[in-house]
Amino acid sequence: MFNNKAKSRRPLQRQQPMQRSTRPLGRVALAGGGLSSSATHPFARSAENSRLFAYEQQVKQAFARIEPVLKSLSAMQHESDFEAQAQRFVSSELGFELPAALLADSWIKQLDISQIYAWCVFETFRKMSDDFFDTKPLADDDDAEFQEFLEQCGFHTLDVSPCADGRLAHVIRYVLRLPYKSVRRKSYAGAMFDVEDSLQKWSETEMRRHREGQPNSADAATRYLKVAVYHHSSSQPDGEGCAAHGSDTQRAADAALERLKDFRQGVENSFCCGASIDLLLIGLDTDNDVIRLHLPDADGEIDAMSYVDAAELHQATRSASAANAEAVIGEYLQAKCHSLPSEGMVRLAARLLCGNLSQIDYVRQYHNGCYQDIGxxxxxxxxxxxxxxxxxxxxxxxxxxxxxxxxxxxxxxxxxxxxxxxxxxxxxxxxxxxxxxxxxxxxxxxxxxxxxxxxxxxxxxxxxxxxxxxxxxxxxxxxxxxxxxxxxxxxxxxxxxxxxxx
Ligand SMILES: [Zn+2]
CATH class of the missing domain: 3.30.1330.140 (Carboxysome Shell Carbonic Anhydrase, C-terminal domain)
Structure with a gap:
C-alpha cells in the first residue's frame, strides 16, 4: 500500500517478558531543556511546545519531589519538635501539610511512610486536578474549529482507544495535538477496546444526530471514526513495548486492527441501511513520540504491516515552507500511498501528522530526542x-x-x-x-x-x-x-x- 514499506518497517519483535524498570531516586528526572537538535522544524509550533512543556514539568516535578522529601522526613523523625518541623518542611517542599495523625507519636513508633506516601500522591493529584479544571492549562481555543474541520473531512466523531499504558496518556493533546474536549478517549490494556461499549457509544452518537442534530444532522454524509493506538519502544523493543502483548510490536498492531475490524463488523451487522464506520490504526514509539499512521486504502482496509512513518516525514519536510504545512503533508501522503483513502481521510491524516511533527520537535528540544523514562x-x-x-x-x-x-x-x-x-x-x-x-x-x-x-x-x-x-x-x-x-x-x-x- 505504501511505497515506504521496506525501509520504514522495523523487524517484528518477538514475545519477551516485561522488563521491570526500577524507579530512579526522585522519580522522573526531567531533562533541563537541553537541545539535541539545534534546528526547529518549520512546521513545529514553538510557542505551543513551550506552553506544553511548562505544564508537563510543573506537574511531573510535583510528583517527583515526593520521594526525596519523604526520605528527608524519615531521617528527621527523632528530632525534637519533629511535628512542627515536618509540617514546615513538607509544606514548603510540596505545597501542602500532612494530616497530624500521620505524624503523631513519632518519638515512640516508626513513621508510617507508606501512608504518608499515599497521602502525598493523592494530595498532589487533587491539586493537579483542581488546577486543571480551574485554569484549563491545556485548553485549546479551537474546539469548534476542529469539529468543523472533522466534519469537512467526512467524520462527525473521533473516538480514540489507546493502550492503557501511562506512556500513551498524552496521545491526544501532546502526540497528536488535538483538542482533548473534542475527542473521545477511552484506554484499554493493549488497545483492546470493548466492542460492545463502542457499539453503545456509536448508537448513542447516531441517536443524538437524529434527535438533536448534534454534533451534526443525521442526514449529513459523515461517519464515526474509530482509532486504536498501539505502541512500541524503538530503543528497547523486547522489553519496553506493550506489556499486554508481551512487547511484541506486530502482535500489538495486529490485535488492535482485529479489534477495529470487529467493531466495524459489529456496526454493519447490527444496523441496516449501509451503516458502517471508518477506521484508523496508529502506532506510537513511546521513546520519542514518533507515530506510524496505518491509513486505510480506497476500500477502507488497513494493513498492519505498512504505515507512514512520521520521523521520515519530519526529515523529508525539514526544508519545506511553513506557509501551508498540511497541504505539503497531504501531497507527501499522496506520493506515498498506492491506494488513496478518501480525500477527507488524507486531510485528517495530514493534520495528525502535522501535530506529531511538533511533538517530535518537542521531545527533541525538551527531552533530548528520547525520554529518560522510557519504561x-x-x-x-x-x-x-x-x-x-x-x-x-x-x-x-x-x-x-x-x-x-x-x-x-x-x-x-x-x-x-x-x-x-x-x-x-x-x-x-x-x-x-x-x-x-x-x-x-x-x-x-x-x-x-x-x-x-x-x-x-x-x-x-x-x-x-x-x-x-x-x-x-x-x-x-x-x-x-x-x-x-x-x-x-x-x-x-x-x-x-x-x-x-x-
Ligand atoms: Zn500497551
Missing part, C-alpha cells in the same frame, strides 16, 4: 470512568472499567506494573478510583458514589494480599462531567482523624 514510571493507577484532567505522559496507568470483574485484565496489568515500580520497594500502590456522572440525570451522583465504593471493595478482594500487607491505598472521587465541575473527593483508605480526613 513505566507512572505515579498512580486511575481506575473507573473519567480522568479528563490526565493528559500527561507516564503519570497514570488507566483502568477504565465499570466493574473490577469486567476490567480484570486491565487491573492485573496495572498491578503488575506497580508491583515492579512500588510494591517491590515497600511502597504502596496508589489507586485513584473515579466515577464521572451526568448531573442532569436524577440520582446519578448517588449511583456514582456507590460505584466508587463497589470498585474499592472489589479491588481489595481481588488483590487481598496487597491489601493485607498495606500495599494498596485508594482515593475515591466523583465528578459531574456535564457542567465541567471539579472532581470531588468522597473517601480514602487512609486512616486519618476527622479534621484532616480526605
Amino acid at each position: 513505566h514510571q507512572e505515579c498512580f493507577i486511575g481506575m473507573g470512568i473519567g480522568f479528563e484532567e490526565v493528559q500527561l505522559r507516564n503519570l497514570t496507568y488507566f483502568a477504565y472499567l465499570k466493574t473490577v470483574e469486567e476490567g480484570a485484565k486491565d487491573m492485573d496489568v496495572g498491578i503488575k506494573i506497580f508491583t515492579g515500580l512500588n510494591a517491590n520497594r515497600g511502597l504502596p500502590i496508589p489507586v485513584v478510583i473515579r466515577y464521572d456522572y451526568h448531573g442532569h440525570v436524577p440520582g446519578a451522583r448517588v449511583r456514582a458514589v456507590a460505584r466508587c465504593h463497589q470498585l474499592d471493595t472489589a479491588l481489595r478482594n481481588r488483590f487481598s494480599e496487597y491489601e493485607e500487607r498495606g500495599l494498596l491505598h485508594t482515593l475515591l472521587m466523583v465528578r459531574d462531567c456535564s457542567n465541567d465541575a471539579k472532581a470531588e473527593t468522597i473517601g480514602s483508605s487512609l486512616k486519618l482523624n476527622k479534621q484532616v480526613a480526605h
Whole structure:
C-alpha cells in the first residue's frame, strides 16, 4: 500500500517478558531543556511546545519531589519538635501539610511512610486536578474549529482507544495535538477496546444526530471514526513495548486492527441501511513520540504491516515552507500511498501528522530526542470512568472499567506494573478510583458514589494480599462531567482523624 514499506518497517519483535524498570531516586528526572537538535522544524509550533512543556514539568516535578522529601522526613523523625518541623518542611517542599495523625507519636513508633506516601500522591493529584479544571492549562481555543474541520473531512466523531499504558496518556493533546474536549478517549490494556461499549457509544452518537442534530444532522454524509493506538519502544523493543502483548510490536498492531475490524463488523451487522464506520490504526514509539499512521486504502482496509512513518516525514519536510504545512503533508501522503483513502481521510491524516511533527520537535528540544523514562514510571493507577484532567505522559496507568470483574485484565496489568515500580520497594500502590456522572440525570451522583465504593471493595478482594500487607491505598472521587465541575473527593483508605480526613 505504501511505497515506504521496506525501509520504514522495523523487524517484528518477538514475545519477551516485561522488563521491570526500577524507579530512579526522585522519580522522573526531567531533562533541563537541553537541545539535541539545534534546528526547529518549520512546521513545529514553538510557542505551543513551550506552553506544553511548562505544564508537563510543573506537574511531573510535583510528583517527583515526593520521594526525596519523604526520605528527608524519615531521617528527621527523632528530632525534637519533629511535628512542627515536618509540617514546615513538607509544606514548603510540596505545597501542602500532612494530616497530624500521620505524624503523631513519632518519638515512640516508626513513621508510617507508606501512608504518608499515599497521602502525598493523592494530595498532589487533587491539586493537579483542581488546577486543571480551574485554569484549563491545556485548553485549546479551537474546539469548534476542529469539529468543523472533522466534519469537512467526512467524520462527525473521533473516538480514540489507546493502550492503557501511562506512556500513551498524552496521545491526544501532546502526540497528536488535538483538542482533548473534542475527542473521545477511552484506554484499554493493549488497545483492546470493548466492542460492545463502542457499539453503545456509536448508537448513542447516531441517536443524538437524529434527535438533536448534534454534533451534526443525521442526514449529513459523515461517519464515526474509530482509532486504536498501539505502541512500541524503538530503543528497547523486547522489553519496553506493550506489556499486554508481551512487547511484541506486530502482535500489538495486529490485535488492535482485529479489534477495529470487529467493531466495524459489529456496526454493519447490527444496523441496516449501509451503516458502517471508518477506521484508523496508529502506532506510537513511546521513546520519542514518533507515530506510524496505518491509513486505510480506497476500500477502507488497513494493513498492519505498512504505515507512514512520521520521523521520515519530519526529515523529508525539514526544508519545506511553513506557509501551508498540511497541504505539503497531504501531497507527501499522496506520493506515498498506492491506494488513496478518501480525500477527507488524507486531510485528517495530514493534520495528525502535522501535530506529531511538533511533538517530535518537542521531545527533541525538551527531552533530548528520547525520554529518560522510557519504561513505566507512572505515579498512580486511575481506575473507573473519567480522568479528563490526565493528559500527561507516564503519570497514570488507566483502568477504565465499570466493574473490577469486567476490567480484570486491565487491573492485573496495572498491578503488575506497580508491583515492579512500588510494591517491590515497600511502597504502596496508589489507586485513584473515579466515577464521572451526568448531573442532569436524577440520582446519578448517588449511583456514582456507590460505584466508587463497589470498585474499592472489589479491588481489595481481588488483590487481598496487597491489601493485607498495606500495599494498596485508594482515593475515591466523583465528578459531574456535564457542567465541567471539579472532581470531588468522597473517601480514602487512609486512616486519618476527622479534621484532616480526605
Ligand atoms: Zn500497551
